[in-house]
Amino acid sequence: MVAAYMGASTLLGLTQGMAMNLVTVNIPQISGAIGATTTETTWLVAAYMAPNVSMAIALIKIRAQYGLRNFAELSILGFVIVAILNLFINDLQSALVVRFVSGIAAAPMSTLAFLYMLEPFPSQKKFTIGLSLVLTNTALGPILARLISPALLDIGHWHGLMVLELGTALMAFGAVYMLPLTPQPRAKVISTLDVTSYLLIAIGFGCTAVTLVLGRLYWWFEAPWLGVLLAVAISCVTAAVVIELNREQPLIDIRWLTSPAMLHFAAALLIFRVVLSEQTTGAAGLFQQLGLLNEQMHSLYLVIMAATIAGGLTCAAVLRPGREPYIHVVALLMIATGAFMDSHATSLTRPQDMYLSQALIAFGGVLFLPPALASGLMSALKKGPNYILSFIVIFLSTQSLGGLLGSAVFGTFITWREKFHSNMLVEHLVLTQPHVAQRVAQLGQTYGRVLTDKTLLNAEGLALLSQQATREANVLAYNDAFLLIGAIAAISLATLLGHIAINALRDRRAPGTAAAA
CATH class of the missing domain: 1.10.287 (Helix Hairpins)
Incomplete structure (x- = not known):
């Protein structure tokens, strides 16, 4: 039965992860299917995330008042119904409505994935092996979405993605109804x-x-x-x-949330989400700028998936109370190393050139979160069960909103640096310089068989040279962003090492102080 519950948790986690990411990673392809621009199609991501980022706050009290079994069965039923509605989307307006409802229906899936993974483990292993495995499953969602999307789009275009979501939802539906969770006492807690x-x-x-x-x-x-x-x-x-x-009796204990310990915890998780955007947004965005599609990056995603699984299993094996700072040191060191390696990319860089760096980031990323979550949960439980909801607010806010913030900051920084590098490059592209004129003439000869007018050939050569300058500016901008992420990870690592050293000195002085007293 242990394997059955772990399998159900994995299925629920992957179902939720792919439901969130199948659209996000296929914006250009979906925009053509629903007759919208890429920017308009991005509204689908916003419509999904708008209700999703806060639903967990309500779900905890709903689960406590109406029972865990009812919560599980009705949640998965609602998700299946919404997955069916996805099959009837044919334009942007209907897609926006359904994606908004999908964001609501998908919110319980992550909670159920946690509950099913923790269910079969004894209490001492729930916060070590259980948390490590379920967070590994969560990290696999975006990777699998990128891996399987090309084949699904070839088979059924936009609806091929939705059929997969429905299929996984139906399998999860069967798992939830066949494997009940341990019931918990109900209480009227909603006011x-x-x-x-x-x-x-x-x-x-x-x-x-x-x-x-x-x-x-x-x-x-x-x-x-x-x-x-x-x-x-x-x-x-x-x-x-x-x-x-x-x-x-507040819904959320604001005073506890603003205590120094919780602010430190929230800051650590927020920095982690910003740093991890190097992989979720950076590497994929760089290769898209270089003209590569998801199917051309299969090997890289396979490496990232293998590193993610290895990191999760390693964390499950070594995570113990008191080891959290040292695990975080290793995680930040790996992330910083991978980011600095990526900061040397060129327009000739291909996925195989980033196998090692992206594997380091994936391994470090999945190694970081379980210790942080375990220590936060333990501190919340020491305060009492009423503080669990307040802790969940911090964790989910830093993960959902923090992930969006990381992508927004990363993308904005790249846009800013691309404009800077474009200006610097264009300043040196003057036709009065012989090497520039020669390059324009060489590029214009690409159209020499179809154009005979020298003026038009020069115009086409200038257009191609401008495209190359923009591509190089984008590569330089991504390198700057990778370097920034590496610097943030390195500064965080130095801060953590300093904190560990201070605690060690304090612990060494404590016995002497006690003896003197």
Whole structure:
């Protein structure tokens, strides 16, 4: 039965992960299928994430009040129904509605994946082996989505992706109904102010998610509605905080969340999500700029998947209470090394050139999160079960919103640096220089068989030279971004080593101080 529950958790985790990423990694292909531009199609990601980033807050209390079994069965049933609705999408408007509902329906899947993985393990192994394995499954979702998408698009275009989502949902449906979870006592825990606070938080988080997804595309200072969304988000979250601070039994303990220990924990997770955007956004984005598609990067994704699995199994084997800082040292060292290696990319770089660096980042990424989550959960449990919800808010906020923030910051930095490098390169492309004129003439000869007018040939040569300059500027921008990520990881590593050294000195002085006293 242990294997059955672990298999069910894996299935649920991959179902949720692919449901979230099948659209995200195939924006250009989907845009043609629904008759929309790439920017318009990105609204599908925003529509999915808007409700998804805050749903877990409500689900914890819903599960406690209405029972774990009802929660599991109704959640998976709702996900199956929404997966069926995906098959009827034929334009952008219908896709937006269904993806919004999908974001709501998919939120319980990650919770169920956690519960099913922790179910068969004894209590001392739930926070070591259980957490490591379930977080490894979560990390595999984006990789598998990129691996299998090309074949699905060849078979059934947009609907091929949706058929896979429905198939995995139906298998998960059977697993949930065949494998019950241990029932938990019910209690009436939902109050009117809980609903009010949650709605305010949901609006605030949703507006923030939409802004982070679309801000780089519409540009931050050129679309007034982005500022309106941020103003609404700040107002709603502030109102929720005011309500929670004046309640005897708050939905979220704001005072505990703003304690130094929790702020340190949130900052660590947020930095991790920003650093890990090197792999989720950086490497794939670089190769897309170089003209490679997902099917041409299969080997790289296979290497990343193997490294992710190896990292998860390693973490499950070595994770013990007290070892968290040392595991984080190894993880940050691997991520920093991989990022610095990637910062030497050129326009001739191909996926095989990044096998080692991306494997290091994948291994380090999956090695970092389980110790952080385990230590955070233990500190929350020491305070009491009521603090679990507050901890979940920190964890999910830093993972969902932190992931979106990392991608937004990474993409914005690349856009900024690309403009800088483009200006620097174009300044030196002057036709009065002999080598530039010669290069334009060589490129123009590409069209020599179809064009005889020398002026048109020069124009085509200039266009091709401009494309090459833009490509090189993009490569340089990605190198800058990889270097920045490596620097952030290295600074975090140095800070962590300093913290470990200070704690070690304090522990060595403690026995002497006690003896003197």
